[in-house]
Amino acid sequence: MQHNGISAVGEMWHQSRRSGLAPRFHNWNINIQRELPGGLLLDAAYVGMRGSRLPSNLNDFNQSDPKYLALGPLLARPITEPAVVAAGYGPPYPGFRGTLAQALRPFSHVLGVRNDFNADASSWYDALQVMVERRYGALLIMAGYTSSKSLSEGSYSNIAFNEGVQDTYNDKNEKSLLRYDIPHSLKMVWSYDLPLGRGKPLLSGLNPVLDRVVSGWTIAAGQQYYSGNLLFLDAPVNTLGPGAIFAATKRLHVTGAPFRTGAARRDLDPNNPAAKWLNRDAVAIPGTYEFGNSARFQNQHRNPMILVKNLGIIKRTTIRESMNLETRVEMSNVFNRTCFGNVQTNVLSPNYGRPIGPMLAPRLIQLVAKFNF
Numbered sequence: 477m478q479h480n481g482i483s484a485v486g487e488m489w490h491q492s493r494r495s496g497l498a499p500r501f502h503n504w505n506i507n508i509q510r511e512l513p514g515g516l517l518l519d520a521a522y523v524g525m526r527g528s529r530l531p532s533n534l535n536d537f538n539q540s541d542p543k544y545l546a547l548g549p550l551l552a553r554p555i556t557e558p559a560v561v562a563a564g565y566g567p568p569y570p571g572f573r574g575t576l577a578q579a580l581r582p583f584s585h586v587l588g589v590r591n592d593f594n595a596d597a598s599s600w601y602d603a604l605q606v607m608v609e610r611r612y613g614a615l616l617i618m619a620g621y622t623s624s625k626s627l628s629e630g631s632y633s634n635i636a637f638n639e640g641v642q643d644t645y646n647d648k649n650e651k652s653l654l655r656y657d658i659p660h661s662l663k664m665v666w667s668y669d670l671p672l673g674r675g676k677p678l679l680s681g682l683n684p685v686l687d688r689v690v691s692g693w694t695i696a697a698g699q700q701y702y703s704g705n706l707l708f709l710d711a712p713v714n715t716l717g718p719g720a721i722f723a724a725t726k727r728l729h730v731t732g733a734p735f736r737t738g739a740a741r742r743d744l745d746p747n748n749p750a751a752k753w754l755n756r757d758a759v760a761i762p763g764t765y766e767f768g769n770s771a772r773f774q775n776q777h778r779n780p781m782i783l784v785k786n787l788g789i790i791k792r793t794t795i796r797e798s799m800n801l802e803t804r805v806e807m808s809n810v811f812n813r814t815c816f817g818n819v820q821t822n823v824l825s826p827n828y829g830r831p832i833g834p835m836l837a838p839r840l841i842q843l844v845a846k847f848n849f
Contacts, residue, residue, distance in 0.1 A: 801846075
């Protein structure tokens, strides 16, 4: 490579024997089932998974050693400046005209070292899954609750969503909740055939015309309640990047104050400046040449929980033995809940901690008719 008297040129790729290795996953579970009174089936399980050799950006081979942060503003000065020379530093090769920061990089002649296929990351997943079912009779029920925890120390989501590594020299500090971690999730689906009409407990003696009107009704519903998604804890400006040690990101300091303000989810309103979900005092911006002490994600630093309720009303009208008309009304988000969230996390903004807008689509009503024969 020719340097042509400039600070650095282009990028180079790093490949090793671990580059491109197929990911490896180990799964296990323990399951207990028990029949309960009322035709209910209880199913409880522990589910575990460990992932290894996952693609990651943990190893940035061209990040400078963090010990050089002690040089402070001198890092951004040209390599030929007297103050830099007086500190005992010089060009890494003849003709170099870059900054001291670039000169201190392991590969000072290039701007970056790509290492996208390195299989160094791991992941952890542990969950308690409880399910209750009732499959027979007029009332059908299926309810499932999951309490889980998902961790990673730099898996592929870091690359896909640009979740950079703060310090490649201390990658164990990168272990954090995975961005998809949902600690609590409750889902319920149920349907009930109304006991009306011929052969049913109520109104069984009606004439054929009225029987077609009151019989064949089913009410069905689906409900979902789950934790909000995690929010980043990155500093608004990466002062550890170019001109310092070329770190991919910089995180915030966690002060120890509660992340949550104590405001109730139902009280959040984007039009109310006082309605804040997150506490600004819980985080602080580190000094210019300091690492943030926070992990990539913190469990309490997430959007409000999501509540979804869907409803369906079904009417089946028998015309003759092999012919019937089915009509349905399907309502998504039946109560038209907004679930305000998408919380502002820019610590430089006066709106930090405020909800930006709704996290749910508005109510949608769909009418369906189907002729079966």
